[in-house]
Amino acid sequence: MKPLILTTDLSKYYGKGEIKAVDNLNLTVYEGETFGLLGPNGAGKTTTVNLLNCIIKPTSGTASVHGFDILTQAQEVKRITGLLAESPGLFEKLSAREFLEFMGALYDVPGDILPRRVDDLLKLFGLDERRDYLLEGYSRGMKQKVLLAAALVHDPPIVFLDEPTSTLDPRAALMVKDLIKDLSQKAGRTIFLCSHILPIVEELCDRIGIIHQGALVAVGTVSDIIGRTNSTTLEEAFIELTGGIHEGELLAWREDVNDT
């Protein structure tokens, strides 16, 4: 398989280097695969996604996305990627249709294709009836759907999804999961997924990477990682690799109450 995302000692430090958001990341994601990046809060997942989308610049190292260098060919990288960011701001005074048209135009979707594609995406996400309502009146789940549609509006070969189902109801989450599967299996798109929801990662991802304190601590298939850590589930493997609280400590805070 052809490597589509290739990072070489990719690092992003803050301050005088004491905060290592991403530290010497070496990662390969292949064409057509669904890759999941897991990690606790503040591990460096979103920073990695921002680096690979040329939103921020690395402190050292580099990466190529679809053959384009993130340092020297930022515009080309942006053109071939779609991003559903973790906490993006919507243009709340635009309607869903206006917003998707706007995003499509920013990604140079030809004018003769754009209206039809916007219509199709709105129908796909069940937003067709509310297409002309301002986004400020949408629920969180509906806003997430609009953002997902915006990430796909230019039909990019690589899609970055940062917590795509976190605010969706079960039905919408199922639809998004099916969409990710179809994008990967039927449309041959490469998906880079960040999520805390381990069952989703297990179900959707061909391979996963676990990042902790900016460093990649494991890469492989789910069964590889479970086997390597002598665990029985991905959850156990994740805790093993990133650390957790021992069961005995969980009720320690009640000791004062128990004593009295």
Next chain:
Amino acid sequence: MTHKWFVIAQSDYRARTSSIRSIRRYFPFIMLGILAVFVLYIAPALIDLFTDELVAFLLSQVAVAFVPILFLMFFLIFIWFPITLMLRDVRSEQQVLLLSAPVNPRDILLGEFLGELPLYIIIMTIFTGFITALFDPLGVTNSQKAVIVTSFMITLSSALWIGTVIAALLRTRLGRSSRSKDVAKALSLMLVVPLVAVVYAFLGGNVLERLADPEAGTMIRNILRIFPSSWAAGIVTQFAAHPGTIGLEVVPRLAGSIVFLGGSFWIGMRLAGRAYSAEITTFTAAQVGPDGAFYRFVNYIGGKNSFGILLTSTFKTYVRRFQNLSWIVYIVALAALMNIFLMKPQDLFPVFLTSSFIFPLLAVAVASDMTLRGKETFFLYKKVPSGVGKLIKTRVVQGWLIVPVVAGVLMAVSVKLIPGTTVTSGVIYTGAIILYAAAHTILALGMFLLRPAYDERGSEFMLNMMIPAQGSAFFVLGSLIMFGEKGVFYLVIPVVWAVGIGVLLMGKRRFSRME
């Protein structure tokens, strides 16, 4: 292929006109018609009412110095507009969407500017409508008017561009944390103070009289020459003096304005990369130390029990927000400016009068903190046993530790500054303003319980601010006219207390039943 700046400008324009979406298509034509009627008929008719006075003024020595000042004010206001609007609501999250797309930051900046420009052009046209109508009685020709309008539009467009660039740079800096967004809101309020100071100085600071002095007028004109607004003002005063002839002196002034616009445009474009960036420059998070003497004192006031902790916590959330502190600074500055320029008090009553107009605003600002932090935070108290009572008790004590104290301190300072003030009158006036401010504190809390405002831009917030402030201003003035100074003391203070207690009780009842 459509230019990216055009796409961004179009989206920005759509967002700004979202409230009139049903007529958006016809909006430019409707606006064009209204503005044409304004420029051709309404503005000349309004100017006609004061023709003689205005002609005399325009031909006077004062006008030669006043017009550059007026134009400088317009220039600064157009820089100030986009900055203040941005500071009130810093939204940097949208930048991720734009920065992840293949768009040059220059396109984003230009698009934002062009998106807001049509709406600012409406304001510019209103100004220019007045200015051109102003020169009709002097016999200024249409070609002269065209030059005036052109130079005025160029100057204001430069100012708007500078304001847009500064706003974009500040947004990137201030949009990165909730703390910096809080600083932005505080700054938006602080930026009003210099403008208020200038307006008050013109209203009551004898500025026009001083400009009539040829020496002072020339000095001010020379100082103002460095501002591009003065170049446009120079054209206006030149045409007023020589109606009918354009003259060669116009050329360098107009050319200077165009060069300034081009130059500021060039610099702004070069700064666009810095204005749109998602890079984090600092990674410091605010930390707190152990409670200092102030919080220990608040805890002591609260009885050092669970209520003391509740009161201290409420105080901490209030004091740690720059926006809240900026309100106190703003109110104190406003009171000082009103007294310095407008009231010029010889005794304590005028100080009491200005304070009685201003401190209801501070009471509202303090009370608004109860609901502005969001419905979830506000409704937290409903979940707690006897939560409504605890909320009201805490907020009343917290409000009383701020509003009457600030009012009392301001009055005490005035006692010190105004010569010939006796200790007795100082104590009476200080006590009276403390009682008045305390009454307004409970009135404002009652208003926000009756009509919670979760957003500063909502109508609830505006009404909660306007009703006590305007109501009490009219009541104070009415009592003064009808019963004199004693009426203000013996009538206003007890009535505000009675109304405040009533509204607070109604608010408590309403909040208890609120779902």
